[in-house]
Amino acid sequence: MHDGEEMKFWNSVAAIAWKDILSELRSREIITSVLVFGLLVLLVFNLVFDLSSDLMLIAAPGILWVAFAFSGVLALNRAFIPEKEEHCLEGLMGCPVGREAIYAGKALGSLFFMLLVEAVMLPVFALFFDINVFRPEFLVMTVLATVGFVAVGTIFSALAVNTRAREMVLPILFFPVVSPIIIAAVKASALSLAGQSWSDMTIWLAITIAFDIIYLTVPFLVFPFIVEE
Amino acid sequence: MNSAAENSSAPLAVETSGLVKSFGHYTALRGIDLQVPTGSTLAVFGPNGAGKTTLIKILASIMRPTSGKILIGGLELKDNAEMVRAKLGLVAHQSYLYGNLSAWENLDFYARMFGVEDRNSRIGEVLDLVSLTGRKHDRLATFSRGMQQRMALARALLHKPSILLLDEPETGLDQQALGAMWDIIRREETLKRTIIFTSHSFERALAVCDDVVILERGKIAFKSQRCTLSLDGLKQKYSECTTVKK
Numbered sequence: 001m002h003d004g005e006e007m008k009f010w011n012s013v014a015a016i017a018w019k020d021i022l023s024e025l026r027s028r029e030i031i032t033s034v035l036v037f038g039l040l041v042l043l044v045f046n047l048v049f050d051l052s053s054d055l056m057l058i059a060a061p062g063i064l065w066v067a068f069a070f071s072g073v074l075a076l077n078r079a080f081i082p083e084k085e086e087h088c089l090e091g092l093m094g095c096p097v098g099r100e101a102i103y104a105g106k107a108l109g110s111l112f113f114m115l116l117v118e119a120v121m122l123p124v125f126a127l128f129f130d131i132n133v134f135r136p137e138f139l140v141m142t143v144l145a146t147v148g149f150v151a152v153g154t155i156f157s158a159l160a161v162n163t164r165a166r167e168m169v170l171p172i173l174f175f176p177v178v179s180p181i182i183i184a185a186v187k188a189s190a191l192s193l194a195g196q197s198w199s200d201m202t203i204w205l206a207i208t209i210a211f212d213i214i215y216l217t218v219p220f221l222v223f224p225f226i227v228e229e
Numbered sequence: 230m231n232s233a234a235e236n237s238s239a240p241l242a243v244e245t246s247g248l249v250k251s252f253g254h255y256t257a258l259r260g261i262d263l264q265v266p267t268g269s270t271l272a273v274f275g276p277n278g279a280g281k282t283t284l285i286k287i288l289a290s291i292m293r294p295t296s297g298k299i300l301i302g303g304l305e306l307k308d309n310a311e312m313v314r315a316k317l318g319l320v321a322h323q324s325y326l327y328g329n330l331s332a333w334e335n336l337d338f339y340a341r342m343f344g345v346e347d348r349n350s351r352i353g354e355v356l357d358l359v360s361l362t363g364r365k366h367d368r369l370a371t372f373s374r375g376m377q378q379r380m381a382l383a384r385a386l387l388h389k390p391s392i393l394l395l396d397e398p399e400t401g402l403d404q405q406a407l408g409a410m411w412d413i414i415r416r417e418e419t420l421k422r423t424i425i426f427t428s429h430s431f432e433r434a435l436a437v438c439d440d441v442v443i444l445e446r447g448k449i450a451f452k453s454q455r456c457t458l459s460l461d462g463l464k465q466k467y468s469e470c471t472t473v474k475k
Binding site for chain 1: 286289290291292293311312313314315317319321322323324325326327328329330334338339341342343344368384
């Protein structure tokens with residue numbers, strides 16, 4: 001890809017992501033429902049478990065990632081539904097850009113929504129479970145895991161949107177594939193929230209980065225076939 | 230509108246050979262061979278399920294053919310899809326516009342996707358062309374069907390395509406809106422644009438086209454130049470092509 005093509009690619013990616021963000025700002029379909037759902041999950045776990053602080057440090061990362069994962073699936077489910085409902089996917093496919101740009105734009109938009117939801121949920125989580133989440137190790141790990149989660153989730157969202165029971169199909173297809181990222185995120189979060197250093201998290205960080213690379217590469221190869229067939 | 234004589238010597242804007250499209254066991258197109266000269270207008274007729282929409286979608290490169298060759302502006306579509314799409318404008322049954330965004334925001338989005346230079350000025354021009362400047366800040370969801378179709382046309386014309394593909398653009402439009410739509414298309418005729426459109430309206434199609442094709446069950450059942458056809462002749466041919474094999 002030379003400079004002109006690269007510029008065109010990133011302009012298209014930015015245009016798609018911005019269009020999704022603008023559309024969401026108008027409808028508030030994703031953020032409101034996903035946020036309410038995520039906060040309710042945290043609230044339910046907070047009410048159900050009455051854990052000591054040591055046990056809390058072990059269980060809390062799992063609770064947090066259950067909330068992130070379930071709300072993330074809700075958000076990703078909506079990534080392609082408006083395109084499908086308004087028949088706009090064909091309009092996007094008629095644009096003089098590679099299918100990869102469509103994938104990257106949709107993924108970037110979803111990443112923005114997911115990070116926004118997480119940014120609101122984290123302080124609430126800290127408050128409910130009395131845990132300091134504002135540690136660089138934890139925040140970096142959360143962003144890295146979210147990137148992988150969204151990267152692979154966007155491709156499954158595109159796959160599920162053409163099925164009848166799309167809301168059920170996405171989690172069934174998606175969770176088995178994304179589980180390495182979730183497991184690594186939970187393990188690394190537990191270590192970082194317990195005050196461990198980067199070196200203690202190396203293995204989980206490496207696993208997350210490796211899966212991020214895989215999940216960011218494979219969709220570029222398969223997305224054109226998913227949207228065209 | 231170009232005459233048929235002029236068209237016969239013009240370079241081809243669209244050329245397909247042996248175009249086949251199958252969906253599982255169902256074959257929607259069975260070896261379509263088309264030659265559309267630059268600057269001409271081709272009307273494609275056929276009953277529902279004949280393959281008209283599939284043909285348009287394949288030409289617009291939003292659907293892959295199962296086999297066959299497509300040349301658009303001399304470029305093979307398979308190898309130059311992005312370059313070819315920049316030359317195409319598509320108006321389909323749906324507007325491909327977002328209900329939550331305003332008319333201006335929708336066109337701005339597509340202008341960015343098509344890399345339109347001097348975006349604001351061109352968006353203003355096409356909004357003016359479709360007489361929707363006064364509604365530019367209104368959301369698409371508040372537009373009537375006719376206005377949405379005009380916006381779809383504005384979207385398709387935004388990047389000054391040399392080839393316009395129209396898939397039953399009359400669907401849901403009243404007579405006045407229909408006339409307005411063809412007026413808009415003709416107003417930019419100085420661009421020597423090639424137009425391929427599918428239709429169920431013989432009268433309107435004959436008024437604007439240079440060539441006629443009738444599709445039946447994925448095959449070209451009849452091909453002719455408009456000048457050799459009368460309205461009654463076309464209706465009779467259509468009837469023969471679409472009923473004999475049933």
